Amino acid sequence: MSDPVRRYRYGPFSGGPDPLAPPPDLRAALEEIGRDVMEGRSPDAALRELLRRGLPEQHGLDEITQRLWRKRSELQRRHRLDGTLEQVKELLQQALTKERQALARDLDDDARFQEFQLDELPGSPAGAVRELAEYQWRSSEARESFQEIRRLLGQEALEQRFRGMSEALKATTPEDVERVREMLEDLSALLGQRAQGAPDIEQKFAEFMARHGEFFPENPRTVDELVDLLAARAAAAQRLLNSLSQQQRQELAQLSQQAFGDPRLAQSLQQLDNQLRQLRPGQDWTGRGRFRGENPLGMAEGAAALQDLAELDQLAEQLAQSYPGARLEDIDLEALARQLGRESTVDMRRLADLERQLRDRGLLERAPDGDLRLTPKAMRQLGDTALRDVLDQIRTRRGDRASQAAGAAGELSGATRQWRFGDTEPWDVGRTVRNAVLRTAAAQRDRAVRLDVADVEIAETEHRSRAAVALCVDTSWSMVQDGRWLPMKRTALALHHLISTRFRADALQVITFGREAATTGIAELTALEGAWEQGTNLHHALLLAGRHLRRHPDAQPVVLVVTDGEPTAHLEPDGEAVFDYPPRPETLARTLAELDALARLGSNLTVFRLGEDPRLTRFVDLMARRSNGRVVAPDLDGLGAAVVTDYLRNRRPR
Structure with missing residues (x-):
């Protein structure tokens, strides 16, 4: 019976650091640090400069920061923030066109009166939507377009503050809207208790999540995590409003009263924003985004874009490492992956690994006064590199090989090295034969040992003079x-x-x-x-x-x-x-x-x-x-x- 065919599946490695990635080039890193130290920088400053510049085969913080700024610039260059207003205008125009077509086919007086009503609608979309709230539509297509405006306004308002709300509200039926209203009421009560310092707040939070967890796919673990999530999005929504013109803000404020055809939703969201502003006054509630592109974003997309801008700015500050006590561990890798993809997190982990290994391998250490300094081991490596460069120069200028001899004829030092053309020191016979045996043992069918030039080692000697x-x-x-x-x-x-x-x-x-x-x-x-x-x-x-x-x-x-x-x-x-x-x-x-x-x-x-x-x-x-x-x-x-x-x-x- 033959063995069953084995099946293999291949895919990207996602279990942590890449096991095939080359190790950090500590010698190159130390040379960069040593050069900066010799030019007058402190070891602390030299290490920061190395992490900022990176190495020839490894991106540094500057390169990652440039990616952040490029993405930030692209967001602002491609988009504008009036997408919801544009969608409302388009849906309103569709509804009015379909309704006028239906009225034109009817010859009764009521149809003429309704035509007059449509002709007298306010010029602003918000005013027109408000006037049409009680209008009796004759066209089912027009009615559907108008209902779509209300659903759009409700979904945009909720998506601004609750990411993933559209998944929880797939149909936006009256029952769905009522569930949202109940969630907002319970959330407002929870935040009020948090503001008052209720002792059993975590228990109440657990009860809240058990009842309304479907609205929070991020699955916050504490009430403070929940507040942080909501405050960041509410602040982004406020910055979106700040970024619009006064007329656009007024239009959206009036339109929000028509969300799902229930003005209570807008009132609940306003109350939620006020509570979050009190709980997290450190959020940016007054800023604004400057978008200059042609692609219109809705309220939810615009708020998400502004939140992305804020996250990009925060990441840029972390990458700058310019504040006291800055460490690479401060950089939010999850946020970095969201904004720039996994490649950037790989670069960051490699930089962190480089910094850690410079310390773990005994090349950098903290002095008793807290300052970073080069260890004796690091000084030896720097000296070895400097000497190699000097010997290369001597060989190049004179046409000689780089001399590795510890001395001329004299006492044996006990050390050996591989023979090179022109060496006159005595052979170390034992090591030479051993090298030949190791090289030929696996390849020779007979038991003869044959010497090769590569096997020869010579014994170093020491000068007797000092x-x-x-x-x-x-x-x-x-x-x-x-x-x-x-x-x-x-x-x-x-x-x-x-x-x-x-x-x-x-x-x-x-x-x-x-x-x-x-x-x-x-x-x-x-x-x-x-x-x-x-x-x-x-x-x-x-x-x-x-x-x-x-x-x-x-x-x-x-x-x-x-x-x-x-x-x-x-x-x-x-x-x-x-x-x-x-x-x-x-x-x-x-x-x-x-x-x-x-x-x-x-x-x-x-x-x-x-x-x-x-x-x-x-x-x-x-x-x-x-x-x-x-x-x-x-x-x-x-x-x-x-x-x-x-x-x-x-x-x-x-």
Whole structure:
């Protein structure tokens, strides 16, 4: 007996986040945040900017907000709000035409009198409908058209405030209208008790829903949810009236008295609106919508459109995340799906997942003071990215491969890596054979193991020499003003990562100098904001560099200076920083004296000159000649490669 044929059904996945969606690109996200932080933003602001912009393969809040505004503009551009009046006019004209045709066929005096009545009807639709309330129609078609006006007015008035009312009132028989009146009376009583703070209000609400739940397909769970629903729609209905001309408002007010041919319905709805206004005064009861299209909307459609506009505005405010304590969790995903579809909620969930994983993976954390900050793990990843970029530049400029060696011939470090063309380090035989076995075990029918170049791993070695490195970076305002701030930080980050991962025995000290100099950690430098401060105190920076070198007398001394201006400040013996421009002779003399002290320590000095200032050029050339150092003038894109290359050259003993 054969197995029964299996049947499969395929459809869109609707069980939550897409299981096939790619994971968030945390590395790209961290690079974006790191770049903004290095440009001077706080990590909080950088994260908000990332969520606002998004990533190349992921839409951000700005893109979703633009969709909202496009939909809002389309609503206003396509529609106008006088559709109910237009429908009433059309139905009234149909009724009068059919009635006149019927009267023309009758020759009795009553027919002539009725013709006179029709000729004397008021010019306004509301006045004509009111005058025809007691009219004895001869045409059944005319009578039906007139009854349709009353049904239309009733249904529009109810649909404005109770979404889905047309489903509950499929036939709008007198019995249906009476059920609506009873519901409105009970609802008014319930809201009155809610306003008075009745202690058993939830029980009364449950009784109300048990009796009239068919009118509320949203199935509110509490009386406050019910009030919120009704107040939002009543406020939208009021904004619709506010959007019409004075004459149109008067017409609709008079026509509403003819809803279902029972003026009590309009009175009950007015009472309901008053109660809702008192319970929810924070709703927008005074606004108006500006519609300029050609497609007329009825009262119910117009109120729904105005409610959509209000929801779109509320979503735009949530997406802006500009209020204190804003979080992505504040965004109403159900409202977003209603307005823009499921695709937008998928984008929002991916953004929320990205933000959450940045924290869960230990890349961002809250400091004790509540501020967001980059973790050491994040700093290592940023340093790794910066170093990769630098090595790519070195390979491109020189035609070399990116060196992954931890050192030249020397002691084994215990680490291995895949062999690349040009490597001279010894093979790690055990790992090489293991790689070959794993690669060929499933494919070989015989038991022979064949080596391939891809199997080879080499053993890394460590340098036996060590260096004490002082990286002095200019943080004066000109570095910010001329776009050198970010390249300087990325250079320091790349050098720090290289030393901390490849040359761990080396001692790196980062020194910043503006009006004064200071030693700083790489995290503090990354987050350092540019400040308006005059002064380039190279004297103080070289003084701190000398202290660092003297703490490591057994290491090769290396001093790297990145600057875009000649020295314009120095330290007095009492520790006060003195600034003057053009620089004082004393400033230049003190700077050169400290340079001579570094030369006596045997330091290798390299100055990286940024810009083409002639005075700076002359001074750094003097520094190089005096200390037997070098001057390098890289462009901003090549600054990192120049500094790393020079460090690798200078750390070797002379």
